[in-house]
Amino acid sequence: MEHVPVLSSEIVRILSPRDNSSLLDCTFGGGGHTKVLLETCRCYVCGLDRDPDAIQRAHEVKKKYNDRFDFVLERFSKIAEVFECGRRFDGVVFDFGISSFQIEDSSRGFSFIREAKIDMRMSKTGTSAYDVLNSFSEGDIADILWIYGEEPQSRRIASMIVKHRIKSRIETTTQLRDIVRKVYQFESINKKHSKIDVATKTFQAIRIFVNDELNEISEALNQLPEILNNNARIATISFHSLEDKIVKNWAKSRKDCVLPINKSVIKPYNDEILRNPRSRSAILRGFVYTKDRGL
Numbered sequence: 001m002e003h004v005p006v007l008s009s010e011i012v013r014i015l016s017p018r019d020n021s022s023l024l025d026c027t028f029g030g031g032g033h034t035k036v037l038l039e040t041c042r043c044y045v046c047g048l049d050r051d052p053d054a055i056q057r058a059h060e061v062k063k064k065y066n067d068r069f070d071f072v073l074e075r076f077s078k079i080a081e082v083f084e085c086g087r088r089f090d091g092v093v094f095d096f097g098i099s100s101f102q103i104e105d106s107s108r109g110f111s112f113i114r115e116a117k118i119d120m121r122m123s124k125t126g127t128s129a130y131d132v133l134n135s136f137s138e139g140d141i142a143d144i145l146w147i148y149g150e151e152p153q154s155r156r157i158a159s160m161i162v163k164h165r166i167k168s169r170i171e172t173t174t175q176l177r178d179i180v181r182k183v184y185q186f187e188s189i190n191k192k193h194s195k196i197d198v199a200t201k202t203f204q205a206i207r208i209f210v211n212d213e214l215n216e217i218s219e220a221l222n223q224l225p226e227i228l229n230n231n232a233r234i235a236t237i238s239f240h241s242l243e244d245k246i247v248k249n250w251a252k253s254r255k256d257c258v259l260p261i262n263k264s265v266i267k268p269y270n271d272e273i274l275r276n277p278r279s280r281s282a283i284l285r286g287f288v289y290t291k292d293r294g295l
């Protein structure tokens, strides 16, 4: 499977690695950004990911780059704890969301393109999408769809989910997709002009909830002062407004020590979107962290 890292040359420009720089890739995934950084100069990169499936890909990177690379299996909301030994970094990158490996592996149950047991847990532990759909109350499901997916039909979809599970459990990704499509058909909501499937927001919402993605981001950002050197660089790639809002508000609240590198956000050019459609909604922000200014 080909994995193309998003906005990789912009990530290199923002992090500006040099020989002996120490960098942290908080969303190792397929190691795309890690490898680009390791190829730029003789820097060191620590890759971190919560997904046990990333371990195998990390082994491959380790084989090639030896002591210039390490991997940690952990959630990025734990970075202060992981590096409490005193390790400090000159740059950190976050590429939020899920990887193409996770989307395309049907055993992970993230995608409605193929029929698969619905699951969506990045860490493979804790409450799954299956648990949410089959045991949460109608009101809680509607709130999840509204808060994390901004799904306008959240109440109707939640009601249809509960009606469906009275007859039989919701086991698969395609069952959930078809429930959402049915709601849109019943309500005669014409989405023909949109290229995006009507089930997309529902899947996004449940995935964000199951993985506690928004809290993970704000907790990790708040811990950065504990693991960064003075003048360290920070790069974040968000894929929807809920993620980007957290980054934007965090930077605003830390104006005394977090300085934006660019006046506005960086988005991919059309040629990158054509080569890598996943980059379509990417929003990149870069910052310099300056301890001397206050914290």
Ligand SMILES: C[S@@+](CC[C@H](N)C(=O)[O-])C[C@H]1O[C@@H](n2cnc3c(N)ncnc32)[C@H](O)[C@@H]1O
Residues within 6 Å of the ligand: 003, 004, 005, 006, 026, 027, 028, 029, 030, 031, 032, 033, 034, 048, 049, 050, 051, 054, 074, 075, 076, 077, 095, 096, 097, 098, 099, 100, 122, 216, 217
């Ligand atoms: C978009 S992919 C990153 C792709 C990577 N930049 C590359 O080029 O190969 C996001 C990765 O971050 C991981 N991830 C998401 N949230 C995480 C969290 N809270 N803690 C640790 N890893 C996380 C996912 O498991 C996934 O592998």
